[in-house]
Amino acid sequence: MSGAPLGFEAVILAGGLGTRIRSVVSDRPKVMIDVGGRPFLEILLERMMRRGLRRVILATGYMHERIESRFGARFGDVEIVYSRETHGLGTGGAVWKAIQAASQEDVFVFNGDTFFDIDLAAFHSFHKSAGADACMALKPMRGFDRYGTVQVEGTRITGFREKQPTGEGLINGGIYLLNRKNLAKLEMPETFSIEKDFFEKYAGQIHIGAFICDGYFIDIGIPEDYERARAELLSSG
Numbered sequence: 067m068s069g070a071p072l073g074f075e076a077v078i079l080a081g082g083l084g085t086r087i088r089s090v091v092s093d094r095p096k097v098m099i100d101v102g103g104r105p106f107l108e109i110l111l112e113r114m115m116r117r118g119l120r121r122v123i124l125a126t127g128y129m130h131e132r133i134e135s136r137f138g139a140r141f142g143d144v145e146i147v148y149s150r151e152t153h154g155l156g157t158g159g160a161v162w163k164a165i166q167a168a169s170q171e172d173v174f175v176f177n178g179d180t181f182f183d184i185d186l187a188a189f190h191s192f193h194k195s196a197g198a199d200a201c202m203a204l205k206p207m208r209g210f211d212r213y214g215t216v217q218v219e220g221t222r223i224t225g226f227r228e229k230q231p232t233g234e235g236l237i238n239g240g241i242y243l244l245n246r247k248n249l250a251k252l253e254m255p256e257t258f259s260i261e262k263d264f265f266e267k268y269a270g271q272i273h274i275g276a277f278i279c280d281g282y283f284i285d286i287g288i289p290e291d292y293e294r295a296r297a298e299l300l301s302s303g
Contacts, residue, residue: 072120074170075121076122076174077164077174077175078097078107079125079160079175079176079178080107081127081160082096095129095133096287097110097178106179106181106295107178108141111144112142117185118187121147121169122144123165123168124147125160125163125164127151127155127160149167154257155256155257155258156257156259156263157259158259172194175242175244176240177285179285180239180286180287181283182241184203198273200249201242201274203240204236205281205283210232211229214230214238216236217269223274236276284298
């Protein structure tokens with residue numbers, strides 16, 4: 067694909083405490099939760115490696131040593147480096163810290179407790195053709211109340227709505243694509259939420275692209291979806 071890198075680079079948020087799923091797992095980081103005898107993070111890396119991921123910066127914190135001892139510096143074709151929090155930075159602070167170790171101008175960001183099966187090359191192509199400062203992958207959903215919705219005009223994100231019973235809408239799929247050069251112009255605090263203090267705050271002020279994809283999506287952050295992930299991710303191969 068013209069203009070696409072030979073391999074994609076990503077930050078994966080892997081420092082979460084997993085408070086919503088503490089009843090299921092309490093002895094490891096959330097991304098290391100067991101799915102069929104394998105850590106969820108391993109499944110995420112494997113699936114995204116198939117999509118062209120070649121370098122990952124793991125933003126770790128809580129029980130970071132469990133992650134580092136398992137994965138080391140490489141997983142298959144993926145080079146792994148670490149950006150460790152010494153104190154809580156929030157999702158945004160963790161991304162901004164980790165992205166300093168990136169080597170490419172455009173960097174994907176994945177939530178380490180979510181799997182969204184999207185075409186990374188298509189997402190990257192959309193991002194470049196749109197000339198966006200940042201892009202968010204959006205999942206169309208029906209009949210839900212767990213997630214807030216994203217407002218879109220054309221291919222741009224213009225706003226966000228809080229969680230409420232919704233018949234049909236677009237949700238944040240937990241995968242972003244950021245342009246490091248453009249975002250470096252923004253002055254962000256050390257600790258902040260990428261969802262609230264970046265995407266919601268700057269929607270309508272900077273160009274945030276809306277990449278809509280109806281691929282398989284699951285969030286293991288709550289016990290019932292964790293049980294669903296154990297069955298569905300294993301059966302899908």
